[in-house]
Amino acid sequence: MNHYKLDILRKLSVEYRELNGAHVETVRSPPSAVEFAQMVHVSRPVIIGGFKTDALALWSDEYLKTRMGDSKISVAVTPNGLADAITLGPDGTQYFVEPYETKMTIRELLEDLHTSRSDGRRDVLYLQSQNGNMFRNTSLTNDMTEDPTEFGPLRKDISREISWASEALGKPPDAVNVWIGDGRSVTSIHNDPYENIYTVIRGTKHFTLFPPTEGWCMKERSYPHARYTRLTSHSPLELTPTPCGTPLVRWSSIQDPTDQAQLPPEASPLQITLHPGDTLYLPAGWWHYVRQSGITIALNWWYDVEVRGMNWVWLSFLRCSGDDVPEGNDEDSSE
Amino acid sequence: MNHYKLDILRKLSVEYRELNGAHVETVRSPPSAVEFAQMVHVSRPVIIGGFKTDALALWSDEYLKTRMGDSKISVAVTPNGLADAITLGPDGTQYFVEPYETKMTIRELLEDLHTSRSDGRRDVLYLQSQNGNMFRNTSLTNDMTEDPTEFGPLRKDISREISWASEALGKPPDAVNVWIGDGRSVTSIHNDPYENIYTVIRGTKHFTLFPPTEGWCMKERSYPHARYTRLTSHSPLELTPTPCGTPLVRWSSIQDPTDQAQLPPEASPLQITLHPGDTLYLPAGWWHYVRQSGITIALNWWYDVEVRGMNWVWLSFLRCSGDDVPEGNDEDSSE
Numbered sequence: 165m166n167h168y169k170l171d172i173l174r175k176l177s178v179e180y181r182e183l184n185g186a187h188v189e190t191v192r193s194p195p196s197a198v199e200f201a202q203m204v205h206v207s208r209p210v211i212i213g214g215f216k217t218d219a220l221a222l223w224s225d226e227y228l229k230t231r232m233g234d235s236k237i238s239v240a241v242t243p244n245g246l247a248d249a250i251t252l253g254p255d256g257t258q259y260f261v262e263p264y265e266t267k268m269t270i271r272e273l274l275e276d277l278h279t280s281r282s283d284g285r286r287d288v289l290y291l292q293s294q295n296g297n298m299f300r301n302t303s304l305t306n307d308m309t310e311d312p313t314e315f316g317p318l319r320k321d322i323s324r325e326i327s328w329a330s331e332a333l334g335k336p337p338d339a340v341n342v343w344i345g346d347g348r349s350v351t352s353i354h355n356d357p358y359e360n361i362y363t364v365i366r367g368t369k370h371f372t373l374f375p376p377t378e379g380w381c382m383k384e385r386s387y388p389h390a391r392y393t394r395l396t397s398h399s400p401l402e403l404t405p406t407p408c409g410t411p412l413v414r415w416s417s418i419q420d421p422t423d424q425a426q427l428p429p430e431a432s433p434l435q436i437t438l439h440p441g442d443t444l445y446l447p448a449g450w451w452h453y454v455r456q457s458g459i460t461i462a463l464n465w466w467y468d469v470e471v472r473g474m475n476w477v478w479l480s481f482l483r484c485s486g487d488d489v490p491e492g493n494d495e496d497s498s499e
Numbered sequence: 500m501n502h503y504k505l506d507i508l509r510k511l512s513v514e515y516r517e518l519n520g521a522h523v524e525t526v527r528s529p530p531s532a533v534e535f536a537q538m539v540h541v542s543r544p545v546i547i548g549g550f551k552t553d554a555l556a557l558w559s560d561e562y563l564k565t566r567m568g569d570s571k572i573s574v575a576v577t578p579n580g581l582a583d584a585i586t587l588g589p590d591g592t593q594y595f596v597e598p599y600e601t602k603m604t605i606r607e608l609l610e611d612l613h614t615s616r617s618d619g620r621r622d623v624l625y626l627q628s629q630n631g632n633m634f635r636n637t638s639l640t641n642d643m644t645e646d647p648t649e650f651g652p653l654r655k656d657i658s659r660e661i662s663w664a665s666e667a668l669g670k671p672p673d674a675v676n677v678w679i680g681d682g683r684s685v686t687s688i689h690n691d692p693y694e695n696i697y698t699v700i701r702g703t704k705h706f707t708l709f710p711p712t713e714g715w716c717m718k719e720r721s722y723p724h725a726r727y728t729r730l731t732s733h734s735p736l737e738l739t740p741t742p743c744g745t746p747l748v749r750w751s752s753i754q755d756p757t758d759q760a761q762l763p764p765e766a767s768p769l770q771i772t773l774h775p776g777d778t779l780y781l782p783a784g785w786w787h788y789v790r791q792s793g794i795t796i797a798l799n800w801w802y803d804v805e806v807r808g809m810n811w812v813w814l815s816f817l818r819c820s821g822d823d824v825p826e827g828n829d830e831d832s833s834e
Contacts, residue, residue, distance in 0.1 A: 168503035172816075180812050201536030202669055206808040334537055377809065473541040474712065477515050478813060481507075 173380040173482070174430055180377040181432050184208065188434055197331035200445075204332060204359060204470075207447040209373055211436065215443040218321040219365050223461060229271045231317040236267040238293045238314060242349075242392055243401045245288040249352035250387060250415055253403050259390035260413035263290070264401055270344075277346045277459050287401060290349040296339030298463070299324045315342060326465055329361055337465040344461050351454035353382060353416045357479070358466035360446040364438045367460030372422050373434040376449035379482040381431040382421075386412035421453045449479040508715040508817065509765055515712040516767050519543065523769055532666035535780075539667060539694060539805075542782040544708055546771065550778040553656040554700050558796060564606045566652040571602040573628045573649060577727055578736050580623040584687035585722060585750055588738050594725035595748035598625070599736055605679075612681045612794050622736060625684040631674030633798070634659045650677060661696055661800055668694060672800040679796050686789035688717060688751045692814070693801035695781040699773045702795030707757050708769040711784035714817040716766040717756075721747035756788045784814040 193214040195203060203210050240247045240263035247263035273289055280286045291297075298315050313319065325336045338358065346367075355376070362369075374381065389406040418426050421433060438444055446452060448469035469475060528549040530538060538545050575582045575598035582598035608624055615621050626632075633650050648654065660671045673693065681702075690711070697704075709716065724741040753761050756768060773779055781787060783804035804810060 166503065168501065169507060172504060172507065176812060176816060179815070180809060183811060184807060198532045198536055198666055199669075201533055201540065201667065202805075205536065205540045205805055205810075208808055331533055332536065334534075375809075377812070470537075470540055472519060473543055474515060474710075474813065475540075476518060477511060477712070478809065480514070481511060 169484070170380060173377075173484070174428075176482075177375075177377040177380065177430055180375055181430075184375070186432060186434060188436060194326075194443075195328055197328045200328050201332035203445055204447065207449075208375075209434065209436065209447060209450065210445040211438070212443040212445060213441070215326075215361075215363055215441075217323065217363060217365075217463065219318070219461075219463060220363075220441060222321050223318075223365055225274050228274065228318070229269075232270040232315075233317070234269055235314065235317065237270060237273070237291060238265055238297075239268055239273055240264070240290045240292050241266055241287050241401065242290075243287055245290070245348040245350050246352065247290055247292060247349070248354075249350075250417065250419065251390075251403065253390060253405065255405075257405075258387055259403065259405060260387040260415050261403055262389070262391045264392035264394060266397075273344060274459075277344075280346065280348070288348045289345070291342065291344035292349075292351075294339075294341045294343070296466075297341050298322060299337070299340040301336065301338050318342070322463055326361055329359070329465065329467060333359060333467050333470070335467065337467050339466045341464050341466070342461065343464070344459075345456060346459050347455070347457050349456065351452070353418055353421045353451055353453040355379075355449050355451045355483070356466070357448055357469045359448050359469060360464055360466055361443060362438075362446055362462060362464040363443040364440050365461040365463060366440055367456055367458040367462075369438045369460060369462060370455040370457070371434075371436040371438070371444065371446075372453040372455075373436060373446070374421070374431060374451040376451070376479055376482045378431055378451065380484065381428045382416040382418055382451055384414050384484070385417045386414050389413050416451075421451075422455075448475075449482070504819070505715060508712075508819070509763075511817075512710075512712040512715065512765055515710055516765075519710070521767060521769060523771060529661075529778075530663055532663045535663050536667040538780055539782065542784075543710075544769065544771065544782060544785065545780040546773070547778040547780060548776070550661075550696075550698055550776075552658065552698060552700075552798065554653070554796075554798060555698075555776060557656050558653075558700055560609050563609065563653070564604075567605040567650075568652070569604055570649065570652065572605060572608070572626060573600055573632075574603055574608055575599070575625045575627050576601055576622050576736065577625075578622055580625070580683040580685050581687065582625055582627060582684070583689075584685075585752065585754065586725075586738065588725060588740065590740075592740075593722055594738065594740060595722040595750050596738055597724070597726045599727035599729060601732075608679060609794075612679075615681065615683070623683045624680070626677065626679035627684075627686075629674075629676045629678070632676050633657060634672070634675040636671065636673045653677070657798055664694070664696055664800065664802060668802050668805075670802065672802050674801045676799050676801070677796065678799070679794075680791060681794050682790070682792050684791065686787070688753055688756045688786055688788040690714075690784050690786045690818070691801070692783055692804045694783050694804060695799055695801055696778060697773075697781055697797060697799040698778040699775050700796040700798060701775055702791055702793040702797075704773045704795060704797060705790040705792070706769075706771040706773070706779065706781075707788040707790075708771060708781070709756070709766060709786040711786070711814055711817045713766050713786065715819065716763045717751040717753055717786055719749050719819070720752045721749050724748050751786075756786075757790075783810075784817070 190211040242263045251261045392401040393404040525546040577598045586596045727736040728739040
């Protein structure tokens with residue numbers, strides 16, 4: 165990225181911040197379809213109260229264990245709680261590392277999360293399969309055979325789509341996901357091409373948000389890919405680089421965006437804390453870093469971003485997706 | 500504007516065009532509020548059929564003359580049909596020229612438009628007072644004394660607001676205007692910070708449209724201000740420069756954007772023709788040049804553009820409003 169483009173991005177982010185401030189709107193009850201369409205057009209985060217899902221009342225440990233029984237679910241395992249994140253490898257290189265994935269019952273997952281609080285050395289489990297693990301778009305065609313899920317027994321507790329969101333966006337969600345973890349898991353800063361409705365069922369979620377205009381502050385770099393592996397089911401996790409030839413992964417080089425020292429001075433994070441029953445509208449393209457307290461269960465509905473008009477052109481431009489920045493070439497002014 | 504910024508704008512406009520094509524959507528009947536909110540989010544022009552206003556059925560010459568009687572209305576007068584346009588002055592300088600304004604009855608206006616077809620040398624009249632000449636936002640507070648209009652007797656024939664637009668945008672229109680002219684009047688290329696609903700009552704309107712991403716193709720320059728004046732009511736119009744000290748007017752230097760030779764090769768005009776009963780949703784920030792055939796009557800509703808979020812930041816960026824380009828410094832690549 166040349167300095168002229170960086171200057172332009174810097175100015176745009178400052179103008180955006182001056183115009184919009186640091187306010188996060190809160191509404192007491194879910195919006196109508198028209199009100200949600202206005203929120204999407206403004207594309208600022210909104211905390212929504214009063215969004216009801218049966219899961220909120222029903223999903224105790226006992227309920228989950230009883231309903232799911234011996235069914236196995238896919239769980240991400242890392243030594244440090246960093247799945248899909250930049251991590252230093254044993255060779256001194258920074259990698260984009262995907263978690264080891266294993267299968268277990270929800271009983272095993274919950275028991276691990278409860279006991280791990282007193283045992284800091286254990287591997288960190290996070291249910292974050294996130295590819296429509298509750299519902300995928302194909303399920304909306306009523307062809308259930310096309311839509312395998314590990315959570316069939318829990319489906320009746322949540323709705324496949326959110327009426328006001330689907331009506332406002334003119335389409336059903338692309339994916340509905342459940343997330344189960346604890347305070348040791350952290351989601352590294354990234355953004356998604358989805359309008360996201362995110363609701364907390366249990367525990368507390370701490371979001372650090374940046375508007376798309378601050379994409380340049382995220383200092384994306386290109387990293388080689390690796391994955392946690394283990395030799396046997398009892399061996400320790402090892403960071404294993406993926407064979408050469410695998411495409412590099414473009415990812416933010418900011419490890420902890422709650423630490424202002426890691427950011428350019430123009431960056432203006434918004435801090436949001438969600439408790440059970442709170443719902444966040446997280447607009448497409450917004451950068452988010454997520455921490456959590458206690459055992460957490462959350463649900464989210466992903467709706468494809470509108471690509472017509474200027475939306476997609478802007479988001480691509482702000483993400484500088486056409487620019488390859490070599491690692492280490494920091495262009496920030498935070499020195 | 501430096502060449503790096505111009506390069507960026509050029510690329511953005513090409514990407515926008517590649518993604519969106521040259522299609523103009525047509526719908527047979529007015530949208531619901533949610534559908535219109537989606538249109539506004541996409542921000543592409545849409546031709547809307549079936550939008551009914553009593554004016555469409557009622558506004559014959561006889562009806563207009565009878566209802567308006569001897570009330571005087573403000574009419575723009577130019578020697579050439581170019582009100583609010585760039586015109587060469589007698590001193591060889593190009594000016595942004597505003598029309599001479601006079602008052603007459605609607606009978607006098609209509610009679611002039613009918614007879615002028617056979618008399619090319621007459622001054623050109625255009626009713627284009629355009630500052631909410633039918634309704635202004637203050638009228639929506641029900642304080643009619645705050646809202647003078649020259650068209651009181653015609654107000655009952657049109658609605659102050661369009662229900663689906665007001666609901667989608669969460670506010671009433673800022674201004675409702677009537678426009679009356681003929682084929683000799685041309686509206687020079689410009690854009691407005693309004694979501695515009697424009698409906699044709701009589702005659703034919705020819706719009707040439709460019710997306711906001713092609714603002715750089717409009718080659719805006721800064722022009723001294725002038726106005727048409729006349730010494731007595733029978734004297735010929737004279738182009739009179741406004742005294743020094745008046746701020747320069749930033750305006751497109753493209754005289755005829757239907758002539759591709761005047762535009763950079765990247766410019767991709769959309770041509771739209773509207774007949775009586777046709778309605779155009781013209782999104783905020785879209786550049787438009789308007790010609791007309793026959794005696795034309797049109798109505799439009801202007802809703803303030805959404806300034807929250809990224810919308811305003813983008814529109815300002817694309818209009819290069821911070822860049823002062825001296826006249827004659829053409830940076831296009833159309834040579």
